[in-house]
Amino acid sequence: MNQKVIAIDGPSASGKGTVAARVAAALGWAYLDSGALYRLTALYAKNQGIAWNNENEVAQLAASLPVEFIGQTILLNQQDVSQAIRAEHIGMGASAVAKLPAVRTALLQRQRDFLTHQGLVCDGRDMGSVVFPQAALKIFLTASPEIRAERRAKQLNIPLESAEFQHILADIQARDEADQNRSVAPLRQFPDAELLDTSDLSIEEAVKKVLDWYSKKS
Numbered sequence: 332m333n334q335k336v337i338a339i340d341g342p343s344a345s346g347k348g349t350v351a352a353r354v355a356a357a358l359g360w361a362y363l364d365s366g367a368l369y370r371l372t373a374l375y376a377k378n379q380g381i382a383w384n385n386e387n388e389v390a391q392l393a394a395s396l397p398v399e400f401i402g403q404t405i406l407l408n409q410q411d412v413s414q415a416i417r418a419e420h421i422g423m424g425a426s427a428v429a430k431l432p433a434v435r436t437a438l439l440q441r442q443r444d445f446l447t448h449q450g451l452v453c454d455g456r457d458m459g460s461v462v463f464p465q466a467a468l469k470i471f472l473t474a475s476p477e478i479r480a481e482r483r484a485k486q487l488n489i490p491l492e493s494a495e496f497q498h499i500l501a502d503i504q505a506r507d508e509a510d511q512n513r514s515v516a517p518l519r520q521f522p523d524a525e526l527l528d529t530s531d532l533s534i535e536e537a538v539k540k541v542l543d544w545y546s547k548k549s
């Protein structure tokens with residue numbers, strides 16, 4: 332049976348989080364940013380002095396993350412870490428801990444618990460393939476690496492001709508490479524997912540497309 336879930340997977344900085352949150356708001360459904368859980372795990376391990384490749388200890392932390400989601404605010408151990416988890420090096424840490432099977436297992440049920448009777452829109456890398464395989468609608472949302480780097484640079488007020496822009500592009504390409512080539516839950520478009528390339532779409536157009544697909548399914 333289909334679950335009342337819209338699963339949006341895709342590479343980093345593709346805009347899937349913004350699109351997913353807006354679709355959730357339009358439908359009055361809950362929203363899960365699954366990447367935040369991997370980022371929280373990486374930050375928590377760093378704060379506790381545990382190396383990102385220490386699978387057992389990082390998995391234990393993941394299983395017991397003292398986290399609270401209050402609207403847009405994310406508290407870890409009662410401290411607001413909403414900004415801290417977005418740092419690029421924490422993104423790399425998230426990618427490192429996400430490679431570990433025990434960490435993914437520790438976070439699995441936690442992600443499923445976000446589903447309420449109203450419905451859930453979630454975004455990540457394996458929402459449609461592993462976490463919610465019965466999702467009513469699965470989407471692979473992407474854009475070219477250059478467009479994603481440009482969007483990130485604009486958010487951070489970084490000029491496109493700068494060396495910093497080249498760093499952003501290189502980080503995005505490195506994270507794509509790591510996420511696509513890992514052995515557990517690699518990032519890829521599965522045959523049952525709709526492809527949404529947002530390179531030439533505004534956020535509003537992307538949101539409308541998702542809502543149109545969902546209304547045709549339901």
Ligand code: C5P
Pocket residue numbers: 343344365366367369370422425426427429454455456457458506510
């Ligand atoms: O989506 P975001 O960039 O916040 O995710 C950070 C990292 O967490 C990704 O690069 C990826 O390695 C990992 N991740 C994952 N599975 C998810 C969500 C995120 O492996 N469902």
